[in-house]
Amino acid sequence: MRPGARKVARVVLLDPDDRILLLHGFEPSDPSSTWWFTPGGGLEEGETREQAALRELAEETGITDVRLGPVLWRRSCSFPFDGRRWDQDEWYYLARTDQTRTETAGQTELERRSVTGLRWWTSEELSAARETVYPTRLAELLRTLLDEGPPGSPVVLATEVV
Template identity: 80%
Template structure:
């Protein structure tokens, strides 16, 4: 985590559940986000978000997936990766403890926007979503989070889920 300033309290990590959602063709679903107010600052990332009061990580993963993509027909599997990250977004710093759940679906039709449950911030910062093959992800020149997602996905597809979640190196932006 970023060093705290003297006399400044440590920032609490936001608990986050993310979903590595695969379709029957082993494509992964990623959202395309951008910094509100700067349409040129874009990146791709897995669906997911913070836990609500009293919610488990599994519940948060399924809720966030439905809210962000409209996909509700999901087989939620194990946590495959964990990471700590910290990044600036929309004028504040986000410090997160992210768990990535493997999930499968045959529901490839997606929906976005207010009708799905997007927050005001999501409406101002999401450009869309798409399904990616492993090869497309490996060839991409765009920013993707986590930064090693192409390699991680290839390993996951080749070897299956790990026995224990893989702890990824922290990403501090």
Template identity: 80%
Template sequence: MDGPEPAREQPLPEGLPPGELRRVARVVLLDPDDRILLLHGFEPDDPAQTWWFTPGGGVEGDETREQAALRELAEETGLTDVRLGPVLWRRICSFPFDGRRWNQDEWYYLARTRHTAVSLGADLTELETRSVMGLRWWTSAELSAARETVYPTRLAELLRTLLDDGPPSAPVVLSPEIVQGYG
């Protein structure tokens, strides 16, 4: 996506726990076979609590969300020759992780790559090193059949719609996800 990001922000949902709203850029990275790349994360203090999620993370300093998405993708996967497409989805989420509450305004960018040999990047943060155990490519069918936790929770449905219909003309605002605790 070229140019400055839109200035409009989502209104905050009722029930959002107190705390700063972190600006986050995530990447829906697809390979030539339309598989999506997901990272496998876990709660550092309870490795039995696991989930899958898209690459991405918080905006730093004065970088744009697009710059943050590309930086995070490079840090987490080592991929640097990815061109971002449009923002597909946006969501507000709140969840406990690593002893604190995270309130996030997440934007999901479409991207494609020809490189399917990926591994966890060498530039992971200390927290990522303690909470990410791997990554893998998922087909739409595998994602739909998954019994594991995946974020956003509707990712299988969203991916199927993306593959069937193409990117939306404007970002789809997803329902907020507010996780009170684990288990």
């Protein structure tokens, strides 16, 4: 982890049909710049990554009936967003839910300005997508997860700098 990087917990949320939930985001100053990403966000003071993962998931999606599993992947990334550069140390947790209805009332002001919706994706749909998805290898990572199960220890993904 780079010194000073924001600690982030993300959730790879799967429903009973092994679909993954992604949010559709955009750059507030350029709504034509869009991408899909997993729920999650930065840790608050005194919060563990597991607590942050569950809180962020509830705020962003309204989903609270979740079985949080192991850390699947870790990633360092750096990207411009909303007028600043974000340097993040992200941990991706596996989670399962039977609750597929989403509710976005808990989103922050920034999320309301930069998220257009949510969608459940099958592995096949994600593999065929031509839109930007973060992390960039998510389709391949999801297929491996579904075929082989969670890794014995977290896989460290290549650093992504946008």
